[in-house]
Amino acid sequence: MTSAVAVGGLAKSYGSVHAVRDVSFTVEHGEIFALLGPNGAGKSTTLEILEGFRARDAGQVGVLGMDPGDQAEGRELRERIGLVLQDIAVEPYLTVRETLARNAGYYRWPRDVDEVLGLVGLTELRRRKVRTLSGGQKRRLDLALGVIGNPSLLFLDEPTTGFDPNARRSAWQLVRNLRDAGTTILLTTHYMEEAQELADRVAVIAGGRIVSEGTPDTLAGRDNDGARIRFGLPHGFAVTDLPFAASRGDGLVTVETTDPTRTLHELTGWALRRGAVLDRLTVDRPTLEDVYLRLTDPGAPAGAPERSVR
Numbered sequence: 307m308t309s310a311v312a313v314g315g316l317a318k319s320y321g322s323v324h325a326v327r328d329v330s331f332t333v334e335h336g337e338i339f340a341l342l343g344p345n346g347a348g349k350s351t352t353l354e355i356l357e358g359f360r361a362r363d364a365g366q367v368g369v370l371g372m373d374p375g376d377q378a379e380g381r382e383l384r385e386r387i388g389l390v391l392q393d394i395a396v397e398p399y400l401t402v403r404e405t406l407a408r409n410a411g412y413y414r415w416p417r418d419v420d421e422v423l424g425l426v427g428l429t430e431l432r433r434r435k436v437r438t439l440s441g442g443q444k445r446r447l448d449l450a451l452g453v454i455g456n457p458s459l460l461f462l463d464e465p466t467t468g469f470d471p472n473a474r475r476s477a478w479q480l481v482r483n484l485r486d487a488g489t490t491i492l493l494t495t496h497y498m499e500e501a502q503e504l505a506d507r508v509a510v511i512a513g514g515r516i517v518s519e520g521t522p523d524t525l526a527g528r529d530n531d532g533a534r535i536r537f538g539l540p541h542g543f544a545v546t547d548l549p550f551a552a553s554r555g556d557g558l559v560t561v562e563t564t565d566p567t568r569t570l571h572e573l574t575g576w577a578l579r580r581g582a583v584l585d586r587l588t589v590d591r592p593t594l595e596d597v598y599l600r601l602t603d604p605g606a607p608a609g610a611p612e613r614s615v616r
């Protein structure tokens with residue numbers, strides 16, 4: 307089976323601004339794929355080309371086996387994709403349920419309106435006028451509008467911006483449920499926690515180019531990076547007493563290691579023999595955000611694109 311989305315050598319400029327330079331990636335059926343990148347990196351431009359709203363200058367694009375740039379195929383495609391864009395215009399004087407029911411009428415095989423209201427947690431608010439919804443409630447309605455047409459492929463452009471932490475977790479569960487029911491999802495987000503929690507694979511785009519691609523856990527060799535052990539030393543002990551090199555700052559000792567199992571063993575053995583209690587002991591690895599910040603640091607030397615495989 308072909309990929310749900312296949313992009314090769316995509317390029318798009320606005321006058322002298324090279325918004326997308328040479329972007330290639332695929333999204334497989336049934337996966338959640340996240341496009342990450344700083345403001346102005348080219349994410350929305352890429353998405354708009356895939357959605358058929360913007361013409362490309364160069365490259366190949368296949369979405370559900372169709373070319374969104376082709377007028378006839380583009381129309382057929384719009385029946386099969388769902389969109390949750392950053393700012394969807396809705397009629398403020400309709401109720402939540404009326405809005406959803408009206409949009410359901412645009413599709414040949416819509417989902418049940420009340421079922422979708424339940425999915426996004428808007429059943430209680432179904433009789434409320436849209437203009438009275440809070441920002442987060444409105445965003446849930448956006449999500450409902452995106453899935454009402456029962457799409458095979460759903461585009462989510464920053465789906466949880468403005469959500470409170472509980473609403474964000476509910477939205478994540480909804481997105482996972484959609485994926486588990488067979489919907490392919492391509493999303494953009496500025497929340498690294500969202501990408502970590504949701505995405506099967508991510509691509510980082512910067513300056514119109516993909517600079518790294520992989521699973522959230524392995525992106526840019528994240529899984530092979532060293533671990534960091536931190537702890538507080540009790541009174542009377544110095545960093546130089548430790549059986550390995552370490553540094554001290556913020557009242558905590560930090561040890562960088564590529565072999566955390568061994569280093570921890572040495573550390574705890576050393577402490578137990580001396581009756582020393584290691585205060586606030588933690589072991590961690592670079593987060594997705596650490597890796598993302600490194601990849602998108604404008605001061606970092608430009609290198610070959612990094613790719614890690616699943």
Ligand SMILES: Nc1ncnc2c1ncn2[C@@H]1O[C@H](COP(=O)(O)OP(=O)(O)OP(=O)(O)O)[C@@H](O)[C@H]1O
Binds near residue numbers: 324325346347350
């Ligand atoms: N219609 C337009 N006309 C001219 N320049 C544009 C237009 N749309 C986008 N750009 C420029 O193209 C570049 C890429 O913009 P794009 O909106 O694709 O980035 P983005 O990654 O989605 O950013 P954000 O995270 O801020 O939404 C930016 O430099 C932007 O200023």
